[in-house]
Amino acid sequence: MRLSRMGASFPTRLSFMRSLLRRMHRENWWFEQRRFDLDVQGFGTVVLTAHTPSRAYSLVAFSHDLPPEKRTDRVIAEAWDATFSLYDGIPSDTDIARLAANTPKQEAGRFTPRELVLGRANRSLRLFSHVTERLAAGQQPDIETVAGVGYLMRTTAVYGSGKFGCGDRALIADRPELQGAFQVEMLAVWLFRWFTVMLIEHLARERGGDSAVPLAPEVRGFLGVGNATGLGMAPFLGRHPQLVHAWVTARETALARVRSLPEATDETRAAFQRLLVRARQHVGEWQVDDPQQMVRIAGLHQDLARLSEAAPGLLDAAAPWDRVWQFGQARLGVEAQELLLSLLLEPHGALVDDLAEQMHVSEHVALDPAMRLSELRRLIAAQQGWVDALALDGPETEARFWYYSEEKLEPRLGHRHAEPGGMLEMPLAFARDIRSLVADLEQAEAEAVDDTIVAAFLLRHPQHRHTVRRVQSIAGLDYAEVRDNLVADGVRPIDLLRFKLAFFGASKFDPKSDLWTRITLFQGAPQPDELADADPDGWAFAIRPANGI
């Protein structure tokens, strides 16, 4: 759980998008377009409904005219090309009218518990124009151009869990289909991806008339949904340590199961080799502007070539998957090691997919006021020993601070010694806070005539209440914490973002700075109207279709 490794994460078959598609396929969900009311310019309302065996969920999407001067991916934006809500059930005309008055306002709107997700998105202008023109002229888009972007629209925020009056997670947490982490948000985004295809084909028809053609199935499947993600995701990892532990435990357990297999079957060996070829092509198509990431991608490419050479021999020996893993640890860089983990899980669905059902928890954060201070110190020594290895002295070790700006609550990362607001920082300086708590515990122990309890200690030191509760709540959870200093000079929030986004199932990480990244979601996945006849797991390491379709 170090930032350097978290920042090299890749999606796996346990990622949330993958488990969602498996469930929908297994349970025979079906999908319908209930409303399609777009004008000649593509502005208007679309309602797309997903039917589970027992419920319905509807994406209510609005397409807008966005003036160029208002186009930005930032949280502080106030207008977008499209906005959407995921409605719990099938919305009436009255519901749609209510949403039409609120969803386009996003944070400034008000919602009800029937709305489970709120989001917005902007077009990729160069790809959107190119695809529209080509389809209108009866041609498919140039696949190089499509691959250069990967999506028609990118979401810039997707809110769930009770934001702005929407339904709390507690309202849906007992529904099997939405119990898993971020399943409802993933469902909304996947339906929105379908909307982007419908929108562009509509515009092509309006422009080209009878000459227009729909997207070829290969292109349609290759188009994902983009996403621009900034600092808002990072505090989530700090606020939900028990959940993060569950995610990582599932992944590590899956890896351990695969490594413990005594032999490889012909089928899994062939699948691994096939996926390795595909992953190399996928990485070869991964082009970004960021020079640092391009260096990492180049290194990854070389490492995968090395792995390809070694794999046949490794797989012929006893305990083949463990040997492959050990080879990775000894010979490959961290990006390749993380991708190798994904490759190892991929052919072993029957062995590991049940773990996807364990990636959610009912979080219980509680203070134990009766705990003796000696016990608390033992707990910290056992659990937070990693803090001792960090340099935490000197101004550079707390040079940054995380905060919410008064400007639309945009999360920001300030410079503590140069900007105001350090006193209002979010509680993400875990290492520093642990160190401070330990110092006061030692002092209390030196002063006390007997071993007092936490309740008494916190009367005198209320500033440690958050840290004590956190320490107690994650006792025994080895993967709950980021074992680094999140306020040090040089901290890269993007490492936290990539870790979380990989669990979502995102690919094609495209860092735009240390603070934010663009990604692609659902690239290569079946569209809703294709799912019934598709392999729900056949889209790992998406590669572009051949040109000239």
Added chain:
Amino acid sequence: MAVLHLSFGELSFYCCRAAFGAGLPWGLAEDAAVTATWLAQQGHDPAPLLAAALVSLTDDAAETSVKLEQSETGTILTTDGERPLSALVSGPSAADWWQVMKQDPAARLVVRNVDLPGWVIACIAARTGDGLASARPSGGPGDVVMSADGGGAKSSGGTTHAGFVTVDHAAWAIVQRHFRRSLVPSTDASRSAGAGAGLVDTD
């Protein structure tokens, strides 16, 4: 009376940061959010009590230093100051001590001269399930007394699942005013250093 519907998640978010904005350490602010959410889940509007407690704190009308005294009559949380104790500060400590003591049949906890006794009782009830029966939704400074022989009455209410809480608009405006104190003012420098800054999104 103007009202506003809030999800429980939203309520928790704003209440935590409002308490933090009022100057409480983060851990006590978390307790304020837990208490407010628990009240809402029981079907009560937490905004009037919380607003009064926040104002008491930021108007410097309450003591924030809690002192523990042990006597023959029980455990006492009090203060050396002349003003009432802040419920936002003493409530979590009262819940701590009641949780520690409640199994003792002779247990008796007194929180002396609290600015909002109802909030302290709600804190205790949110943590232990005891005391709701004696909670007062409003009222001025006073003592809170919990005893194992009856004062620690069991909560009768289960969690309601309306999916939202309706809050008094005026009281919520006060909570929001304190919430805004938890936000860092935006400057040209911070704006231009934010994630995505300077980008022309025409790709």
